[in-house]
Amino acid sequence: MLLEDKVAIITGAGSGMGRADALLFVKEGAKVVIVDINKEGAEETLRQVQAQRGEGMVVVADVSKAEDVKRVVEETIRKYKKIDILVNNAGILLTHPITETTEEEWDRIFNTNVKAIFLMCREVIPYMLKQGKGKIINISSCGGEVAFPGSAPYCASKAAVNMLTKALAYDYAAKGINVNAVAPGFTKTPMVKELMADEMVKKGLLANIPAGRFAEPEEIAQAVLWLASDASSYCHGLILNIDGGWIIR
Secondary structure, eight states: OTTTTOEEEEETTTSHHHHHHHHHHHHTTOEEEEEESOHHHHHHHHHHHHHTTOEEEEEEOOTTSHHHHHHHHHHHHHHHSOOOEEEEOOOOOOOSOGGGOOHHHHHHHHIIIIIHHHHHHHHHHHHHHHHTOEEEEEEOOGGGTSOOTTOHHHHHHHHHHHHHHHHHHHHHGGGTEEEEEEEEOSBSSHHHHHHHTSHHHHHHHHHTOTTSSOBOHHHHHHHHHHHHSGGGTTOOSOEEEESTTGGGO
């Protein structure tokens, strides 16, 4: 198994890609810490983990808040004594013009998509340094490289994730910590399914995807698994696009 006896914290694991990551990780032998602001979603992920005879725990937390992040890490260390893998998956999407975007919305996007990664890394990296190794995978988006219409705050936040990933990779590569990112295209998650409800929007999106379809969360999870495993040991600062060819247009 690729992740035998590893301990992985996965944020935003109550649905979508985070849940897919958790389920795949336990199949590969990891113990998972399921972090989400939504208690019901997190507990459902745990039920599915346990149905696979996997081991995990739930921590309900808002990872954009320092005190919650500290608690996530403390509870993980208390139970499992180490942190091998951190998947910063929590994120939100906003789709309307910048002229209609409030300051509160802008802050919410950056707090969830960027600040949360900073806070999680700040708390987790000291433990990884003591261990002499660790894997951090940030979930970015192809929107960090190419623009989506009506999504300026979101695209800006994901561009920030990309550079934060590279900067952290540079700082910690020589210390045994691999920091990389997965940049998915449009994926069948609850966040994106709202967009798909509009048939015109759905057709417009599909027209820009050379593969002609949206990704399944499980497809993204396979990329996250690879970056979490020893197979990617020489990867540092990689932004891995899993987008059906969106950015090659």
